[in-house]
Amino acid sequence: MEGGVDYLIDERKKAQFDVEAMKVAWAGSRQAFELSDRIAKLVANDPIFEKFSRPMLGRKELFKNSLRKVAHAWKLIIDLRLSEEEAKLLRHYIDEPAYTDLQWEMFIPAIEGQGTEEQKRKWLPLARKMQVIGSYAQTELGHGSNVQGLETTATFDPQTDEFVIHSPTLTSSKWWPGGTAKVSTHAIVYARLILDGQFHGVHGFIVQLRNLENHTPLPGITVGDIGMKFGNGAYNTMDNGVIRFNHVHIPRNQMLMRVSQVTREGKFVQSDVPRQLLYGTMVYVRQKIVADASKALSRAVCIATRYSAVRRQFGSRNGGPEIQVIDYKTQQSRLFPLLASAYAFRFVGEWLKWLYTDVKQRLEANDFSTLPEAHACTAGLKSLTTSATADGIEECRKLCGGHGYLVSSGIPELFATYVPACTFEGDNVVMMLQVARFLVKTVSELGYKQPVGTTAYMRRVTALMQSNCAVRTAEEWLNPGVVVEAFEARSTRMAVACGQRLAKFENPEEGFAELSADLVEASLAHCQVIVVSKFVEKLQQEIPGKGVKRLLEVLFYVYALFLLHKHQGDFLATGYLTPKQASLANDQLRILYSKVRPNAIALVDSFNHTDHLLSSILGRYDGNVYPKLYEAAFNDPFNDSDIADGIHQYVQPMLRQELHSAKL
Numbered sequence: 045m046e047g048g049v050d051y052l053i054d055e056r057k058k059a060q061f062d063v064e065a066m067k068v069a070w071a072g073s074r075q076a077f078e079l080s081d082r083i084a085k086l087v088a089n090d091p092i093f094e095k096f097s098r099p100m101l102g103r104k105e106l107f108k109n110s111l112r113k114v115a116h117a118w119k120l121i122i123d124l125r126l127s128e129e130e131a132k133l134l135r136h137y138i139d140e141p142a143y144t145d146l147q148w149e150m151f152i153p154a155i156e157g158q159g160t161e162e163q164k165r166k167w168l169p170l171a172r173k174m175q176v177i178g179s180y181a182q183t184e185l186g187h188g189s190n191v192q193g194l195e196t197t198a199t200f201d202p203q204t205d206e207f208v209i210h211s212p213t214l215t216s217s218k219w220w221p222g223g224t225a226k227v228s229t230h231a232i233v234y235a236r237l238i239l240d241g242q243f244h245g246v247h248g249f250i251v252q253l254r255n256l257e258n259h260t261p262l263p264g265i266t267v268g269d270i271g272m273k274f275g276n277g278a279y280n281t282m283d284n285g286v287i288r289f290n291h292v293h294i295p296r297n298q299m300l301m302r303v304s305q306v307t308r309e310g311k312f313v314q315s316d317v318p319r320q321l322l323y324g325t326m327v328y329v330r331q332k333i334v335a336d337a338s339k340a341l342s343r344a345v346c347i348a349t350r351y352s353a354v355r356r357q358f359g360s361r362n363g364g365p366e367i368q369v370i371d372y373k374t375q376q377s378r379l380f381p382l383l384a385s386a387y388a389f390r391f392v393g394e395w396l397k398w399l400y401t402d403v404k405q406r407l408e409a410n411d412f413s414t415l416p417e418a419h420a421c422t423a424g425l426k427s428l429t430t431s432a433t434a435d436g437i438e439e440c441r442k443l444c445g446g447h448g449y450l451v452s453s454g455i456p457e458l459f460a461t462y463v464p465a466c467t468f469e470g471d472n473v474v475m476m477l478q479v480a481r482f483l484v485k486t487v488s489e490l491g492y493k494q495p496v497g498t499t500a501y502m503r504r505v506t507a508l509m510q511s512n513c514a515v516r517t518a519e520e521w522l523n524p525g526v527v528v529e530a531f532e533a534r535s536t537r538m539a540v541a542c543g544q545r546l547a548k549f550e551n552p553e554e555g556f557a558e559l560s561a562d563l564v565e566a567s568l569a570h571c572q573v574i575v576v577s578k579f580v581e582k583l584q585q586e587i588p589g590k591g592v593k594r595l596l597e598v599l600f601y602v603y604a605l606f607l608l609h610k611h612q613g614d615f616l617a618t619g620y621l622t623p624k625q626a627s628l629a630n631d632q633l634r635i636l637y638s639k640v641r642p643n644a645i646a647l648v649d650s651f652n653h654t655d656h657l658l659s660s661i662l663g664r665y666d667g668n669v670y671p672k673l674y675e676a677a678f679n680d681p682f683n684d685s686d687i688a689d690g691i692h693q694y695v696q697p698m699l700r701q702e703l704h705s706a707k708l
């Protein structure tokens with residue numbers, strides 16, 4: 045067989061649902077679909093946005109090329125008068141980490157959330173027109189997770205009405221801020237506020253880093269790049285920086301003062317706005333990261349699914365066609381839960397965006413009541429979705445066998461670019477511990493306070509603790525109420541058990557630290573309740589298109605029953621399920637895989653990913669894998685010559701036994 049073109053045509057004919065309608069369901073609405081389709085094609089058809097050769101470029105070339113892409117994109121935004129939403133999509137489809145991510149996703153949101161009206165009036169127009177370029181400098185060499193442990197100081201000088209920004213130790217050097225090493229003119233620097241020798245907590249300050257005329261660092265600022273990061277290409281398009289401040293003076297009005305103010309006299313004024321709002325930018329970005337998880341996972345799944353339909357191994361001893369690897373039950377049991385997870389994360393991401401928009405409106409109206417819930421949801425779902433996506437991308441690499449390890453499969457770079465999402469914007473374990481605090485508080489208040497929002501199911505604590513699952517056949521698992529109840533019961537029981545064990549400790553903080561591994565598991569169980577319930581809520585909505593809802597239902601059961609199977613230890617240990625019921629869930633899962641199988645290619649086509657975005661020979665829409673792999677091998681610059689540089693110098697002397705006289 046020359047290529048797999050015929051296989052994908054046949055595969056597409058098997059679909060039992062309307063693919064165009066599924067594309068709309070995936071995008072969220074027809075308008076959203078048309079918008080992203082238009083921008084995806086704009087990027088795919090523009091040679092400046094080519095990215096296939098990216099992993100072969102050296103760091104400086106890679107970075108310069110990235111600057112060129114950003115400049116070209118900005119020109120398009122202006123020339124085509126693209127809206128902010130279209131510009132965001134443009135950045136997504138260009139698919140290259142760059143300083144603009146920090147400008148639009150952190151610098152501007154930080155000013156919007158933590159700035160006063162006056163500060164917003166001054167800085168936002170400049171930033172939105174790219175007349176200043178900003179980054180987010182929070183993490184230091186010595187502290188990232190522990191924000192209260194940051195060491196950079198901002199000392200008020202009443203003589204000059206300025207803050208003096210200073211890095212007192214090596215470990216206080218800002219370390220990681222993206223866009224900072226070479227590009228940004230300004231940064232929001234998080235520092236310990238010191239007034240009259242007194243420490244008043246960590247706050248954000250707008251600090252100018254570079255001269256706007258000649259781009260040189262301002263006096264007192266030492267700045268550079270922190271060095272190469274994991275993988276070729278990948279996150280190395282970004283200039284993550286190190287900054288050291290030596291008594292840098294900034295005007296007093298460059299402290300972000302919505303949460304607290306410093307007066308001309310150097311007095312600290314705490315407003316009614318809770319201190320936690322200082323962490324508000326992270327809530328926004330975590331929500332965005334959840335939305336992006338389904339994009340990354342769906343890319344890997346699309347590549348692995350198409351390739352699994354093209355690839356054949358074993359099964360024929362008489363010259364007939366071999367078996368498509370997608371037909372192996374083991375391949376299906378590894379691939380289809382990831383396909384279902386991509387859809388699950390898409391829908392929970394959509395819901396979280398709604399939740400965030402609601403919280404943002406409330407915060408603007410000084411209603412802070414839902415902030416703790418938003419923090420717990422964004423932290424927990426960020427942790428759940430990024431961990432599952434990073435693991436899922438790696439699983440997709442293995443699902444593609446040896447070819448998955450080739451850079452031209454598109455998977456290595458996707459993985460290398462994606463994995464830091466498990467660490468940035470809050471290490472995933474640290475984030476789950478935040479959920480744990482929220483859960484412990486909720487459980488401890490159950491006797492007198494009704495839980496709300498995503499913990500509302502715990503109102504039925506008595507029933508969830510006492511009643512057991514009633515499933516008797518594999519068929520009975522096909523009931524959303526039954527499935528959701530199982531997840532709610534397991535989560536409630538795990539949280540209550542943690543609460544009871546915590547109560548035995550005299551010192552609650554000691555207890556929390558001692559039980560933290562169990563608390564992380566209970567938090568994950570709670571977050572899984574959210575994802576599963578939001579999928580069910582999606583299915584309760586009207587979903588047009590022949591067969592679309594039915595297929596989404598199948599994916600829902602695959603997602604939920606796969607999780608149930610994976611975590612059956614929890615379900616059994618908490619006593620909600622019997623071993624027989626867990627085994628019936630697994631039987632049902634096998635039946636579900638056979639329902640996904642004929643639709644698998646159409647389900648990944650519904651992501652509407654362009655070949656440009658996938659940048660993968662294995663995941664090509666036409667399935668023409670082998671000829672293109674062969675062609676790409678000989679197009680690799682390393683194959684420019686049959687005799688590689690160094691052969692004459694180092695190999696031939698060895699072959700001729702002349703190494704003793706060779707010049708090495």
Ligand SMILES: CCCCCCC/C=C/C(=O)SCCNC(=O)CCNC(=O)[C@H](O)C(C)(C)COP(=O)(O)OP(=O)(O)OC[C@H]1O[C@@H](n2cnc3c(N)ncnc32)[C@H](O)[C@@H]1OP(=O)(O)O
Pocket residue numbers: 145146149180182183188189190191192222320321323324326327329332333336415416419467468469470471474478481
């Ligand atoms: C998609 C675009 C991508 C753009 C590129 C992204 C590049 C990456 C950028 C970055 O990584 S920027 C740096 C990100 N850094 C972090 O995420 C640091 C993680 N650490 C923290 O968030 C916090 O320090 C902590 C772990 C939450 C602990 O903070 P602290 O010690 O002050 O708090 P606690 O005592 O635990 O909690 C106090 C209180 O505050 C509540 N809370 C904590 N965080 C938030 C929040 N974000 N929003 C609202 N509330 C928050 C917490 O629940 C406690 O509440 P109570 O229990 O007291 O009611």
Ligand SMILES: Cc1cc2nc3c(=O)[nH]c(=O)nc-3n(C[C@H](O)[C@H](O)[C@H](O)COP(=O)(O)OP(=O)(O)OC[C@H]3O[C@@H](n4cnc5c(N)ncnc54)[C@H](O)[C@@H]3O)c2cc1C
Pocket residue numbers: 146180181182183186187188189190219220221222279284464467468469470471472473474477
């Ligand atoms: C690609 C990339 C881009 C980044 N961009 C930026 C940026 O633009 N701006 C910025 O300010 N920062 C940025 N960061 C930094 C990032 O936010 C931090 O690395 C992240 O918050 C984790 O902090 P840390 O590095 O201090 O990890 P640490 O906290 O040192 O984590 C090390 C280990 O300790 C564990 N651990 C830590 N605390 C606890 C605890 N309380 N309980 C249990 N376990 C714990 C963690 O789980 C982890 O296993 C970036 C990082 C990366 C990788």
